[in-house]
Amino acid sequence: MKDSVLVTSAGRRASLLNAFIQAAAHRDWQVFAGDHDALAPTLYLAHRGIRLPAIQSSGYIEYLLRIVEDEAVRLIVPTIDTELLPLAQNAARFKQGRCTALISSPEFITIAADKWLTVQFFAAKGIAVPASWLPGEFVESDLPGDLFLKPRNGSASKDAFAVNRDSLLRMLPCVPNAIIQERIAGDEITVDALLDLEGRPIHFVPRRRIRTLGGESIQGVTIDDSALRSWLLQILEAASQVGAIGPLTIQAFLTPEGPVLTEINPRFGGGFPLTRAAGGDYPAWILNAINGERLDACFGNFRRNLYMSRYYVEYFAESLLWEQ
Numbered sequence: 001m002k003d004s005v006l007v008t009s010a011g012r013r014a015s016l017l018n019a020f021i022q023a024a025a026h027r028d029w030q031v032f033a034g035d036h037d038a039l040a041p042t043l044y045l046a047h048r049g050i051r052l053p054a055i056q057s058s059g060y061i062e063y064l065l066r067i068v069e070d071e072a073v074r075l076i077v078p079t080i081d082t083e084l085l086p087l088a089q090n091a092a093r094f095k096q097g098r099c100t101a102l103i104s105s106p107e108f109i110t111i112a113a114d115k116w117l118t119v120q121f122f123a124a125k126g127i128a129v130p131a132s133w134l135p136g137e138f139v140e141s142d143l144p145g146d147l148f149l150k151p152r153n154g155s156a157s158k159d160a161f162a163v164n165r166d167s168l169l170r171m172l173p174c175v176p177n178a179i180i181q182e183r184i185a186g187d188e189i190t191v192d193a194l195l196d197l198e199g200r201p202i203h204f205v206p207r208r209r210i211r212t213l214g215g216e217s218i219q220g221v222t223i224d225d226s227a228l229r230s231w232l233l234q235i236l237e238a239a240s241q242v243g244a245i246g247p248l249t250i251q252a253f254l255t256p257e258g259p260v261l262t263e264i265n266p267r268f269g270g271g272f273p274l275t276r277a278a279g280g281d282y283p284a285w286i287l288n289a290i291n292g293e294r295l296d297a298c299f300g301n302f303r304r305n306l307y308m309s310r311y312y313v314e315y316f317a318e319s320l321l322w323e324q
Helices: 014-025 060-071 081-089 091-096 106-113 115-124 165-174 229-241 272-277 282-290
Strands: 004-007 030-035 048-051 073-077 146-151 161-164 178-182 187-195 201-213 216-222 246-255 258-265 307-309
Touching (some): 004 014, 014 030, 014 282, 030 060, 060 073, 073 282, 115 229, 146 165, 201 229, 201 272, 272 307
Parallel strands (some): 030 048
Antiparallel strands (some): 146 178
């Protein structure tokens, strides 16, 4: 039986899936896409589509463990926030089955999943973050005029609002589990980064977000990292100290006073195809690491000023892999 890679909650992440298919081809591995939705397009683009139970179901991890055993899965690649902590808490069980879950430690995932914990953790490491407050723990007159209101555990820009001090109290009930932050002025950037399986920083590519849709970058351009390198290494070293491994997606603003970190996600970001096109072939490097090869750090090895514009591509099928 061939070894395989399983991309979970694969959804519409066709470019990421294809990157793993291309990397796996050199080893004669298979790449499976798993999802709960029978119309997830990646199911039809992978070597095989696998039906997964809902992440919230009590049997989710046991189901994955059976797939690992039955299909010789050597690597699980999670793609959405809600599956990160369950996988991290069971990483040792997957390792017993000769499978690596590409996942950071539960401690780091807990920090990254909570925007309040994120700013507290990185501020303590000397990294600039937005001034932040929790509901009921601020004096209104002390707040700046321009604010940003969002859920502590939110994603994809859902329930996130630019507000001012005068409208804050009226808008607070609209945002569950809210955090209040100063509104940062400057270019918004995303950094795709990779740490090896021991947590050593290997590579990163910063890109300016030109346009987003549903919180995902659909237009962007890679930018030079020379003024950002020491700052990024400081972030990655801090993350590594609490168990970060694999891909990280870092969000920040460039201000006249320097970059300001806003959040970090321990998974592949939606705009990763631009990083790969610029020279960061993380799927291939990850498979090398799974195969026992040591990854060498190669900071700065990427194409600057490479633009990305994304579009929809249709897939047609005469039958579903399973009934909805």
